[in-house]
Amino acid sequence: MKILGLIAVMLTGSLLLYATGDFPAWSDPASPAHRHVSPHYIEHSLHETAVPNIVTAVLADYRGFDTMFETTVIFCAGVVCFFLLRRPKRSPHREWQYRHVATGITVRVKDPGKKPPALKEFERIDTLWTPHDLIIETACRILIPFIQLFALYVIAHGHHSPGGGFQGGVILGASVILLAISHDLRTALARMSEEIHAVLCSVGVLIYAGAGALCMVLGFNFLDYGALAHILHVDPVTARSHGILIVEIGVGLAVMATMVWIYSNISSKGNYDEGL
């Protein structure tokens, strides 16, 4: 079976390599892709959308419908992870482990029936992942605000430089994941609970689709941001630029919430109690 698989992979690979010979040369100006739509984007995207970064203009305006369903795919991934992994009932505990905050001594409580009282001097730690490092915790605590600031910059500055909703949303989600890794999952969930993940995930897609539907209500095509000119009190070209920013914020929210949602489901086996 293994040899059969290897032969199939080799055949497909060599076919693909053979097919690349028919491709036009790299950056060939006479290739079909560079003849029909690309000149229009390069020549007209700046005065049609007021966005200097052509990639953002194509992604969120000319091909906005495509990007909306990409966001929907990410939303579906989060929801599927939730339905596959989430266990509504918490698994019964056999023991709890606590750490004395001042001295760092670990205390193990073996009492299956009773839950120990919440004390300020003791903080709960995971039974599987016990090492505690002050340097990592402090370094991550200093680092996380800057990562989040950079993520907001990436989302807001996607009009002028590489970046946008997807990248910024992933970086924003990664900062929350870093908090979960450096402390524990409960610390991250105390700041951003499961309900917020689910709500933000849907709100992001709703902002995107809502911006499109609003244009339709105002008598234009779906996702034709020029319609927002009357609401935002700007000329139609600037309205397109603002419309792109609105949908990028929607994408960023959806992607951030989905990343954290998937991570907390995977790392805690779906019971949201003890995670990586």
Place this chain on the structure above:
Amino acid sequence: MIWQLDLIILTLVVLSAIGAVAVKDLLGSAILFGAYSFMMCLLWAIMGAVDVAFTEASVGAGVSTVFFVAAVFRTTRRTKD
């Protein structure tokens, strides 16, 4: 485009791809997959597709590696085959 740099990165892409499939340790496989993503990111940046490189670096090399490590943490570290 410097062809020597291109060749080195392409070799590393192929090596890390083969390594990610061949290694028995799944944690090592996840890390090799992250290295593969990072090398692809460098290739995109060399070809001038900076937006794609940015996405590859944040999604491929960053978050998906974390997902793989979390999945390995919750399952097993050794493969059966």
